[in-house]
Amino acid sequence: xxxxVMPTAYLLGAGWYFAACIILGVVVGRWADGQTGLExxxxxxxxxxxxxxxxLGGIRMLMPLMERIGSDSPExx
Amino acid sequence: MSRIxxxxxxxxxxxxxxxxxxxASGPEPHIAIPPEILWTFGFFNISSTMMASWAAMxxxxxxxxxxxxxxxxxxxxxxxxVEGLLDAMLTQMEEVAGREKARHFFMVVATxxxxxxxxxxxxxxxxxxxxGITQDYGEEIFHEIQEQQxxxxxxxxxxxxxxxxxxxxxxxxxxxxxxETFKFELHLGEQPGxxxxxYIVALSEQFTDFRATDDEHxxxxxxxxxxxxxxxxxxxxKFHGEGAHAALPAGSKLxxxxxxxxxxxxxxGVTLSSLEFPxxxxxxxxxxxxAAFSDVNNTLALAIxxxxxxxxxxxxxxxxxxxxxxxxxxxxxxxMTFVGFLELLSEFIRIISFTFRLFGNIFAGGVLILILTFLxxxxxxxxxxxxELFVGLIQAIVFAALTLVFAVGAxxxxxxxxESHGTDDYGHxxxxxxxxxxxxxxxxxxxx
Numbered sequence: 001x002x003x004x005v006m007p008t009a010y011l012l013g014a015g016w017y018f019a020a021c022i023i024l025g026v027v028v029g030r031w032a033d034g035q036t037g038l039e040x041x042x043x044x045x046x047x048x049x050x051x052x053x054x055x056l057g058g059i060r061m062l063m064p065l066m067e068r069i070g071s072d073s074p075e076x077x
Numbered sequence: 078m079s080r081i082x083x084x085x086x087x088x089x090x091x092x093x094x095x096x097x098x099x100x101a102s103g104p105e106p107h108i109a110i111p112p113e114i115l116w117t118f119g120f121f122n123i124s125s126t127m128m129a130s131w132a133a134m135x136x137x138x139x140x141x142x143x144x145x146x147x148x149x150x151x152x153x154x155x156x157x158x159v160e161g162l163l164d165a166m167l168t169q170m171e172e173v174a175g176r177e178k179a180r181h182f183f184m185v186v187a188t189x190x191x192x193x194x195x196x197x198x199x200x201x202x203x204x205x206x207x208x209g210i211t212q213d214y215g216e217e218i219f220h221e222i223q224e225q226q227x228x229x230x231x232x233x234x235x236x237x238x239x240x241x242x243x244x245x246x247x248x249x250x251x252x253x254x255x256x257e258t259f260k261f262e263l264h265l266g267e268q269p270g271x272x273x274x275x276y277i278v279a280l281s282e283q284f285t286d287f288r289a290t291d292d293e294h295x296x297x298x299x300x301x302x303x304x305x306x307x308x309x310x311x312x313x314x315k316f317h318g319e320g321a322h323a324a325l326p327a328g329s330k331l332x333x334x335x336x337x338x339x340x341x342x343x344x345x346g347v348t349l350s351s352l353e354f355p356x357x358x359x360x361x362x363x364x365x366x367x368a369a370f371s372d373v374n375n376t377l378a379l380a381i382x383x384x385x386x387x388x389x390x391x392x393x394x395x396x397x398x399x400x401x402x403x404x405x406x407x408x409x410x411x412x413m414t415f416v417g418f419l420e421l422l423s424e425f426i427r428i429i430s431f432t433f434r435l436f437g438n439i440f441a442g443g444v445l446i447l448i449l450t451f452l453x454x455x456x457x458x459x460x461x462x463x464x465e466l467f468v469g470l471i472q473a474i475v476f477a478a479l480t481l482v483f484a485v486g487a488x489x490x491x492x493x494x495x496e497s498h499g500t501d502d503y504g505h506x507x508x509x510x511x512x513x514x515x516x517x518x519x520x521x522x523x524x525x
Contacts, residue, residue, distance in 0.1 A: 019203055026208050034249035040115075040210055040365060047204050047365070 010065040017061060018054045025050020090456055097454025104241045104252035104362075106447045110440070112372040113363040115210060125364050126372035129205070133196035133369060166190065173478070174485045182484050185386050189379065190477035193370065197439060197469030200368030201462055206447065209364035211250040214240040215314060218261055218276060219352040223338045226269040236263040242283070243360040252362050259283050259359045270343045277316070277342070278303040284313040284357070300344035312356035318349035370439040370472075373432060380431035383480045384424070391487035399487070427483065431476065438472050 029046020033039040112124035144159035152160050166187050170179035199205075218238055225232055238261045241252040261279050263272050278295045281287040281303035289299040307313045318339050339348035370376050391399040403421040407414040442465045449457045 022203050026204060030208075030249045030251075043208060044365065047208065051202065051204075 007065060010062065014058050014061045018058050021054035021057065022047065022050040093455050094453055104256040105258050106451055107239055107258055108444055108447065112367060115363055115365065124372065125367040126369050126375055129200060129366045130196055130369035130375060132366065133192060133199050136195050136199060137191060163187065170481060173481055178485060178488065182481055186477045186481045189383065189480055190473050193435070193476050194470060194473035196369040197472060198466065201465055205366045205368065206364045206443065209362045211243060211360050211362050213358050213360045214238055215354050215359045216352055221263060222269045222272050222276065222340055226340045227338055231266050231268050232263050232272070233265065235265050238262065240359040240361050243358045250360065270341050273340050273342050273349065274300045274344045277307065280314050281306045285310045297344040300342070304345055314352055314354045316349045317351045317353065318347055368439050368443050370435050371443050373436045376436040377432045380428045383431055384428050387480065387484050387487050390484050394488035435472055435476055438468055442468055
């Protein structure tokens with residue numbers, strides 16, 4: 001298998017995770033706004049929360065990949 | 078083998094694009110140059126682009142807080158990242174402006190760079206231009222016609238309405254996937270009754286299978302047909318009023334409205350006073366966030382800040398002698414007088430070039446992504462996102478670098494680059510302290 005498969009899988013996974021977190025935050029926020037009539041409080045809160053989770057989780061997911069790329073780099077070899 | 082691989086890649090791409098068309102088809106894109114006004118407090122409007130610039134500021138403030146919370150002599154983590162970034166910027170600036178001047182201009186130029194960079198990059202996050210507040214427009218258009226009827230005058234201006242078909246999904250109003258834009262215009266000089274007839278036809282064409290022979294000038298038969306079609310469809314919008322097919326309960330809110338603000342329809346011969354949407358509505362989504370610099374107000378504000386700070390630095394360094402760059406004695410040197418006049422003009426023209434360079438690049442990038450998302454979902458926008466990351470960085474560099482170059486030009490003594498002349502035309506000492514800087518590349522100060 002080519003060496004590009006693992007990084008691609010990691011990046012695709014992280015991309016989906018990123019999008020899913022934000023979409024989930026927005027959907028839950030919009031639903032809560034619809035229920036309470038407090039638009040846009042919960043939507044904005046959902047966006048911020050989703051983004052924060054996406055950023056922290058994304059960094060955590062991509063760290064092993066960054067470390068692997070670092071250890072595979074020609075200088076280290 | 079390689080042929081099979083190509084076929085597989087093409088097949089996967091087509092499947093992804095096809096899936097995109099099916100599951101991710103949003104409402105038809107609508108491109109608006111002015112920012113969307115979300116809320117108004119007195120005379121103060123809060124727009125989507127303003128929200129985005131606040132978000133960029135918040136990110137920078139949080140980053141600044143965490144970077145300086147517990148500073149160490151040997152930096153680690155966030156402090157290390159921020160120090161590395163600032164150090165790289167300072168090194169670049171010192172190459173252009175020299176050590177002293179670079180440090181003098183650093184805070185402002187670096188602020189411009191970081192703010193523009195973060196605002197441009199944050200605008201590529203997926204919730205930008207997608208999530209927002211919704212507003213019904215069906216009643217609004219009718220109210221506009223009603224108000225004009227109360228005034229008893231024809232419309233004194235064109236009013237454009239561009240909306241989507243909205244639905245109530247789980248208690249939340251949203252634009253339907255794949256919804257087409259619903260366009261309606263109130264024409265200058267049009268009587269409210271005529272506008273109402275056209276609106277009945279437009280609504281009927283949008284919500285039922287009815288098709289008029291002429292949308293712009295519907296015949297009486299067209300309006301009657303449209304009316305019948307609206308009445309027959311339980312999901313379609315319903316008009317109420319005196320003499321209308323739907324009877325009004327006496328003493329109800331609708332009946333009292335009919336007396337006050339009814340609009341007579343010339344084709345139907347009835348007076349209509351209210352509009353009700355039993356099913357879907359027409360409305361707009363105003364996004365909470367839109368790229369901060371896709372708004373010419375923001376880029377202009379930044380350009381004006383850059384202009385004033387450059388002029389301030391000029392006066393600070395040269396005192397009133399700074400004006401000597403622009404105003405010269407025409408008897409002494411008519412050519413330089415003309416050059417000075419051009420210099421003065423270029424100071425102001427810079428505001429315009431600063432404004433529209435940044436605005437044009439960021440706005441066009443946003444439009445490109447939006448349109449490509451609808452043409453080739455999922456696949457094509459990926460490359461453009463990469464390009465936009467690059468454009469965001471380049472524009473931040475260009476704005477900051479030009480501010481720096483113009484600032485260096487402003488604090489320069491006028492005769493400085495003509496040292497072979499030996500004298501300074503304006504009585505300044507070219508070797509005065511505080512003016513030690515590396516010479517600029519020729520013509521750099523004139524770059525726009």
